Amino acid sequence: MDSEGLKALAVALSIGLGSVGPATAIGKIGSKAMEALGRNPEAESSIRTTMILSIAFAEAVAIYALVVSLILMFT
Amino acid sequence: MPEINIKAEPIFSVFGLHITNSLFTSIIATVTFLLIAIYYSKQITASKKSGFFYFVHFMFKSINDLFKSILGDNIKFFLPLVLSFFLFILIQNWFGLLPGVGSVTIAIKEYGKIVHVPIFRGGNADLNTTLALALISVVMIQFYGVKFLGFLQYIKKFIDLSNPINFFVGVLEIISEISKVLSFAFRLFGNIFAGEVLLTIVAFLVPVLASFPFIILELFVGFVQALVFAMLTTVFLNGAIAKHH
Numbered sequence: 001m002d003s004e005g006l007k008a009l010a011v012a013l014s015i016g017l018g019s020v021g022p023a024t025a026i027g028k029i030g031s032k033a034m035e036a037l038g039r040n041p042e043a044e045s046s047i048r049t050t051m052i053l054s055i056a057f058a059e060a061v062a063i064y065a066l067v068v069s070l071i072l073m074f075t
Numbered sequence: 076m077p078e079i080n081i082k083a084e085p086i087f088s089v090f091g092l093h094i095t096n097s098l099f100t101s102i103i104a105t106v107t108f109l110l111i112a113i114y115y116s117k118q119i120t121a122s123k124k125s126g127f128f129y130f131v132h133f134m135f136k137s138i139n140d141l142f143k144s145i146l147g148d149n150i151k152f153f154l155p156l157v158l159s160f161f162l163f164i165l166i167q168n169w170f171g172l173l174p175g176v177g178s179v180t181i182a183i184k185e186y187g188k189i190v191h192v193p194i195f196r197g198g199n200a201d202l203n204t205t206l207a208l209a210l211i212s213v214v215m216i217q218f219y220g221v222k223f224l225g226f227l228q229y230i231k232k233f234i235d236l237s238n239p240i241n242f243f244v245g246v247l248e249i250i251s252e253i254s255k256v257l258s259f260a261f262r263l264f265g266n267i268f269a270g271e272v273l274l275t276i277v278a279f280l281v282p283v284l285a286s287f288p289f290i291i292l293e294l295f296v297g298f299v300q301a302l303v304f305a306m307l308t309t310v311f312l313n314g315a316i317a318k319h320h
Binding site for chain 1: 079080081141144145258261262264265266268269272299302303306307310
C-alpha cells in the first residue's frame with residue numbers, strides 16, 4: 001500500500017473509531033436524562049442544563065478525533 | 076473535489092498586518108454586533124418601541140433566566156461577560172452560513188502565482204479566533220476567582236502544601252486549567268469548521284436542494300455551540316468564585 005492509501009485509511013479510522021465512544025456516551029446521557037425527567041418532571045430546567053453540559057463534554061472527544069483527522073487529511 | 080483549507084488565508088495587508096478572510100468576516104460581525112447594541116440602547120428610552128427591540132429583549136431575558144439557575148444572585152455581575160460571549164459567537168457562527176461566505180473568491184498573489192481564495196470565511200472556522208475567545212474566558216475565570224476570594228485564598232486551590240494528596244490535587248487543578256483552553260478552542264473550531272466542510276462537500280455531491288437540511292442543522296449547531304461556550308464559562312466561573320474547604 002502506498003503512503004496516500006495509508007493516509008486515507010488513517011483519516012477514516014481516526015474519525016470512525018473516535019466517534020464510537022462519544023456516540024455511546026451521548027446515547028447514554030440522553031436515555032438517563034429521559035429517565036430522570038420521567039421520574040421527576042418538575043426538575044426539567046436543571047436536568048436540561050446538566051444534560052447539555054454533559055453532552056458537550058462527551059462531544060468534545062469526537063471533535064478531537066475530527067481535528068486529528070482533518071489535520072491528517074489537509075496537511 | 077473542492078479545495079478545503081484548514082487555515083485562513085490572508086486577503087490583503089494593512090501596514091504589514093495580514094488581514095485574513097476570517098478576520099475580515101469577524102470585523103463585519105463585530106460591526107453588526109455593535110450596531111445592534113447601539114440600536115437596542117437607543118430604543119430603551121424611546122416611548123414607542125419596535126418589534127426587533129422586543130425580540131432582542133426576549134432573548135436577553137431567556138438567557139438571563141437560564142444563567143440565573145447556575146449563578147444565582149451573582150448573575151447581575153457576570154451577565155455582561157457571558158452574554159457577550161454568547162451573542163458574539165452566535166453572530167459569528169450564523170455569519171458563516173450566509174450565502175456567499177466561502178463561495179465568493181478574490182484573486183491574490185501568493186508565492187509569485189495567482190490563487191483564488193474566498194473573501195469571506197466564518198470567523199470561528201479559524202483556530203486563532205476560537206483560541207483568543209478561550210484565552211479570554213479562562214483568564215477572566217482566574218481574574219474573578221482572585222477578585223472574589225482574594226489572592227491567597229484562590230492560589231491555595233493550586234498550591235497546597237498541607238499534605239501530599241492535596242499537593243497532587245493542586246497539580247491536577249493546574250493541568251485542568253490549561254486543558255480548559257484547549258478544549259474550549261478545539262470544540263468551537265471543530266464544530267464550525269466541520270460544518271463548513273460538510274456544507275461544501277454536500278453542495279459538491281448534490282448541487283440542488285440537498286444542502287438545505289444541512290443548513291438547518293448548522294443553524295442549530297451554531298446556536299448550541301454558542302450556548303455551550305457561554306454555559307461552560309458560567310459553570311467554571313461559579314466553581315472559581317465558590318469558597319472551597
